[in-house]
Amino acid sequence: MFDKSHFLGLLKEHGTDVELRKIFGYFPSSLDLHAKAVKVISSGSLDGSLYLRPRFSTSREEIVRLGSEWLRGQEEICGRIGDVEIEGICRRAKVVFAAENDLDSALQRDIPHHWLFDGIGDSLRASRISESDQVYALLEALYGLAADYYLAWYIGGSLFELDVDFGPYFEFWRMGGRCALTETEFLVSNQ
Template sequence: MFDKSHFLGLLKEHGTDVELRKIFSYFSSSLDLYARAVRVISSGRSDGSLYLRPRFSTSREEIAALGSAWLRGQEEICRRIGDVEIERTCRRVKVVFAAGSDLDAVLRDDIPHHWLFDGIGDSVRRSKISESDQVYALFEALYGLAADYHLSWYIGDSLFELDVNFDPYFEFWRMGGRCALTESEFLVSNQ
């Protein structure tokens, strides 16, 4: 029986240039997949963690600017998937820098951040160009790099029919950005 979870650590265990090229060679967009995976891998570090963590960090002002770009990106994604309510929320909230512990506390609440993630995730998954076991296994491997669905969607962009842009998320993540969308604020923090 096929179990996609067997592929969770694939890219961590087989991350050399040759191995990555071979893994992605089974997909028509192999060059794009390879280039995006290399960008993520080279922007991360493991340092005793099971998953990649951002290698870089930046100032509060830069994280706020990158967070603002990601918020605009999410607003655009909501427009494309037809989530008018969350699109309005994205449009009206203010970007606010928060301490990591405050962000963690807010993320435990039932906030628009979680609804947005679910809506984007459902839309992205429905738009996969293939329902094959290989595509499922690849997305499990992509998720396994950093335990981050947004990064897996950024890398696997060419495997979706839905025209959305996760580049702002990648730029935000690579500089250590974390976020939470509430009814009134888009909280950003860095690792």
């Protein structure tokens, strides 16, 4: 029986350029997959962690700026998937730098952050270019890099018919960005 979880650590164990080219070579968008995977892998580190963590950090002001760009990106994604309610929340939300424990506390609540994630995930799953086991396995391997679906979707964007840009999320993540969208604020912090 096929179990996609067997591929969770594939890209961490086989992340050399040659190995990545071979892994992605089975997919029609292999060059795009390879280029984005290399960007993510080179922006992170596994030192002392099971999953890739951002290698860089930045100032509070810069993380707020990058968070603002990611919030605008989420607003655009909401427009593409037809989520008018969360699109409006994104449009009105104020970007606020938050202490890490305040951000973690917010993430424990039932907030728009989670609703948006679910909506994006459902829309992307429905727009996969293929229902093949290979695409499932690759998406699991992409998730397994950093235990982060948004990064997996950034790298694997060409595996979906839905055209959305996760580039702003990647830029936010690579500088250590973390976030939580509440009903009124977009809380940002960095690691």
